Amino acid sequence: MSRIFSGVQPTGDLHLGNYLGALRNWAALQNRYECIYCVVDLHAITQWQDPKELPANTREVTAGLIAAGLDSETNIIFNQSAVPAHAELAWIFNCVARLGWLNRMTQFKEKAGKNRENASVGLYAYPSLMAADILVYKATHVPVGEDQKQHLELTRDIAQKFNNDFGVEFFPMVEPLILGEATRVMSLRDGSSKMSKSDPSENSRINMTDDADTIARKLRRAKTDPEPLPETPAGLDGRPEARNLLGIYAALCDKTMEDVCREFAGAQFSRFKDSITELAVSVLAPIGGEMSRLTADPAYLDRVLARGAEQASEIAKPVLDDVYDIVGLLRPAP
Ligand code: TRP
Numbered sequence: 001m002s003r004i005f006s007g008v009q010p011t012g013d014l015h016l017g018n019y020l021g022a023l024r025n026w027a028a029l030q031n032r033y034e035c036i037y038c039v040v041d042l043h044a045i046t047q048w049q050d051p052k053e054l055p056a057n058t059r060e061v062t063a064g065l066i067a068a069g070l071d072s073e074t075n076i077i078f079n080q081s082a083v084p085a086h087a088e089l090a091w092i093f094n095c096v097a098r099l100g101w102l103n104r105m106t107q108f109k110e111k112a113g114k115n116r117e118n119a120s121v122g123l124y125a126y127p128s129l130m131a132a133d134i135l136v137y138k139a140t141h142v143p144v145g146e147d148q149k150q151h152l153e154l155t156r157d158i159a160q161k162f163n164n165d166f167g168v169e170f171f172p173m174v175e176p177l178i179l180g181e182a183t184r185v186m187s188l189r190d191g192s193s194k195m196s197k198s199d200p201s202e203n204s205r206i207n208m209t210d211d212a213d214t215i216a217r218k219l220r221r222a223k224t225d226p227e228p229l230p231e232t233p234a235g236l237d238g239r240p241e242a243r244n245l246l247g248i249y250a251a252l253c254d255k256t257m258e259d260v261c262r263e264f265a266g267a268q269f270s271r272f273k274d275s276i277t278e279l280a281v282s283v284l285a286p287i288g289g290e291m292s293r294l295t296a297d298p299a300y301l302d303r304v305l306a307r308g309a310e311q312a313s314e315i316a317k318p319v320l321d322d323v324y325d326i327v328g329l330l331r332p333a334p
Contacts, residue, residue: 004033004177005139007040007080007130010057011049014064016206016284017185017195020251021145025179027069029143036137036312037065039079039305042087042129046122047111059301063294064208066304067287078308080133085316089132090125092327096162097128101154107147131155135171136316143177146184147194152176166326185248188222191240209288212281219277224269231265233257242269249276252283 006026008018029035039061041054049057058079066072080086102108105127112119122129130151134142135158142152152174159171185195187204195205203221210218223241230236236243236257249272250260264272294301324331 002033002141003137003139004029004035004141004143005038005134005137006036006143007038007043007133008061008065009044010039010041010054010061010079011044011197012053012057012060013197013205014061014208015185015195015197016208016248016280018064019068019208019284019287020185020248022143023065023068023070024251025143025177026065028179029177030070030075033141035070036076036139036315037070038133038312039065039077040130040133042080043126046120046126056295058305059298060291060295062301062305063291064287066294067208067290072304072308076308076311078305078312082305082309083136083312083316085136085313085320086129086132089136089320089323090129092323093128093131093135093158093162094125096158096165097131097154101157102127104150105154106150127151127154128158131158134174135159136319137312138172138319139174140172141175141177143179146178149176149178168326170322170326185251186240186244188218188244190223191242191244206280206284207288208284209291210284211288212285215281215284216277219273219280222273224273229264229267229269229272230261232261235261245272245276249279252276252279 004026006022008022014023026035026037039058041058044054044057062077062079065077070077102124108119108124108126109116111123131154134155142155144152156173159173162168163170187193187195187199187201188206189199189201189204193199197205199205203218206215206218222245224245225239225242227239227242229242229246233243233246236246246257246260246264249255250257255263264275321331
């Protein structure tokens with residue numbers, strides 16, 4: 001039986017990259033697999049989060065998941081810190097993972113930047129916690145973007161070493177699920193850098209809560225080049241902005257890049273921009289509206305998260321009990 005697990009950080013301002021790269025794909029998986037989706041607040045605090053904002057950000061991401069189409073009745077949606085088994089298994093994995101493995105993680109190097117001595121120990125151990133997220137449910141498949149593949153390989157290394165060290169066949173080898181076109185949505189101002197909530201320019205990204213006018217304005221200002229659109233995707237080489245916009249269009253309407261190139265072959269950007277604006281508004285504005293409606297009812301979101309945490313705990317508890325047995329940790333008799 002396949003089980004999906006994935007996580008998203010509650011760091012505020014979900015954008016088009018999160019929607020096309022993650023949330024939308026998660027919604028597409030929900031009727032085919034048992035799915036567990038986690039708002040990873042413990043991962044978020046590996047870098048400073050304002051305690052006054054974190055709860056609202058956690059709820060906003062929860063609203064984003066539901067607004068993107070995830071059914072909270074049939075999927076498990078919860079926040080990581082509400083299920084202590086994640087942190088407990090992460091500690092054990094800290095004792096399985098090797099320093100040499102973590103030293104190779106590119107995300108740590110990027111996030112820690114030049115001042116590595118000043119990064120939190122949690123940021124360094126981030127991949128152990130991520131492995132615990134996945135393996136505490138013995139998940140088999142993890143939908144992630146390209147940038148998380150290295151962490152997923154580390155998860156497999158940890159599972160393998162745990163199994164070897166203790167002579168068990170306990171943890172499964174997880175597989176990444178890399179889905180769809182435009183899994184990598186780039187900045188609207190610079191086609192060579194990823195769309196990111198930390199980009200100082202608001203015009204570089206479309207937020208999931210942007211209204212129709214804002215979406216239209218940002219797309220109108222999106223960087224392009226002077227050439228007409230090519231007949232095939234090969235004609236996009238060396239044109240990162242054009243590739244990004246066509247990729248976004250393709251993802252939003254579930255077409256291939258080939259189809260989109262054929263549709264707009266030889267067209268000027270002005271015509272293409274009218275089309276992408278109309279499409280983006282028709283897909284995103286209703287989602288943004290639903291997010292506002294949901295965030296206006298925090299009690300409802302808290303109920304969704306509480307129920308999800310209860311369901312997640314039920315799956316995680318026997319796995320963690322087995323791990324304690326395997327490792328030889330005594331638990332008080334019931
Ligand atoms: N590291 C992931 C990201 O930044 C989030 C995440 C945490 C995750 N735990 C996970 C993703 C487990 C997949 C599975 O996008």
